[in-house]
Amino acid sequence: MGLLYKDKEVSFSNIEAIKNGCPRRVYVAFADDGPRVLSSMSMESERPREKEDAPPILEWQPPCSFWQGEFGFDGVPVASVPKGAAEPDGAGCRDAARASLIDGTSIGRYSTRYLAVGERFCEGFESADGSRVILLRVVKVSGSPVVEEITLAATMWAGPAAEEKAEATGGLPQPGDKVYENVPFRLVESIAKANDCGVGTVGLGGSRPGISFHNGPGLMLSGTGDIGYFPGCLNGNPKLRFGAYVGRVQGGADPDLAACQDIAARGSRESLDVLVSDLRLGDRFCIFNSGEDFVALVKVTELSATDPVSVTFSATRWEAPGPS
Incomplete structure (x- = not known):
């Protein structure tokens, strides 16, 4: 798999959420050029990922919204990397995410109060441009008992392009x-x-x-x-x-x-x-x-x-x- 970027950081801040009206949810999209915070939206019906080939979305519920302070992954396989395990490469991260579907250990939502610096997650998804694999690493968690700020480092790899996959598989x-x-x-x-x-x-x-x-x-x-x-x-x-x-x-x-x-x-x-x-x-x-x-x-x-x-x-x- 080809590396698109490594350790690009994105932050979530409860203070910034309060300054922006405290939306119920904040979204980050993991595009091919790096993670970016999307416009905050208050209604589930306005969830920004509308197209199948859109990048995966990480949803965060800021504590000021009186929700549970959770991360919500985007309905794709997500595996937790075991503590102490070596840093996975793109293929290893992809395989871990796929394996999580076999026994139901794939993570849909994760309470941010359990986050710890160094924790890692592997996420795999398919798009019109081919497969993508993301490794998320927690680099900062602050605030107690309420988590006020979180910083993640994202690494992304790209798999074969859609036309290459179609040729290999004979199409849909x-x-x-x-x-x-x-x-x-x-x-x-x-x-x-x-x-x-x-x-x-x-x-x-x-x-x-x-x-x-x-x-x-x-x-x-x-x-x-x-x-x-x-x-x-x-x-x-x-x-x-x-x-x-x-x-x-x-x-x-x-x-x-x-x-x-x-x-x-x-x-x-x-x-x-x-x-x-x-x-x-x-x-x-x-x-x-x-x-x-x-x-x-x-x-x-x-x-x-x-x-x-x-x-x-x-x-x-x-x-x-x-x-x-």
């Missing part, structure tokens, strides 16, 4: 195309507990599976994606909930696209709950998401139904075929 996937094959993802009870017993959600519709955990059980009734994980810390019985057409695969070889879509269409519609204790290695499920037009085959590859509970799947996804 077409109906019937296989998007990914046997990609693992993992649902882990301990990560749910670390998120105040939050429900896990699995999305299969992108270029690879993605997992996130809601923070706290209060969000348990919100959407659970293609597969929801309800941890045992909620009611003592961890379970999965499928959120699209889904059917079990009964014996034989793994189904192809057409067979998997048929299995899902003949199965349940957003109503199949499966206890983790009822799962077995090799169990397979076909999923058809008619809203996003994809078909997926998920298979249980590793399983621990007792403490510590974890389930690892492999997933294969196709674009749904066109109308017959």
Whole structure:
């Protein structure tokens, strides 16, 4: 990956926020020429990232707004770099961000009261100009008990340009195309507990599976994606909930696209709950998401139904075929 810039600093100041009317949120965009503070906006509907190819946004809630003083990342994979680990290069940072999607450790929001100098975050995203990877390092935190000022140093790398990726991949996937094959993802009870017993959600519709955990059980009734994980810390019985057409695969070889879509269409519609204790290695499920037009085959590859509970799947996804 090519280095675009290294250790360019950007600061957040509660005093400056107060002088500017104390907006509920302050945004920083990480463009190819460096981070820049955007115009402060008070309403979520005015969130500045409107285009898919826009740079990623870091949102900050200043303490004067009586919010929680959090950083909000922009819905892309973000990994925390372990304390004491060597400084990652672009490829290492990208791989760490991608790996955070496999087990749900990707960070969506982070309370600034827990920030410490030297803490690092890796963030990866895709744009029309190719992939970008950002390493954020905390270089200043001041104020107690309320954090009044934060300075971050940002390093950014660029991946292949969009036309190079299109040539390598044959362009955007077409109906019937296989998007990914046997990609693992993992649902882990301990990560749910670390998120105040939050429900896990699995999305299969992108270029690879993605997992996130809601923070706290209060969000348990919100959407659970293609597969929801309800941890045992909620009611003592961890379970999965499928959120699209889904059917079990009964014996034989793994189904192809057409067979998997048929299995899902003949199965349940957003109503199949499966206890983790009822799962077995090799169990397979076909999923058809008619809203996003994809078909997926998920298979249980590793399983621990007792403490510590974890389930690892492999997933294969196709674009749904066109109308017959």
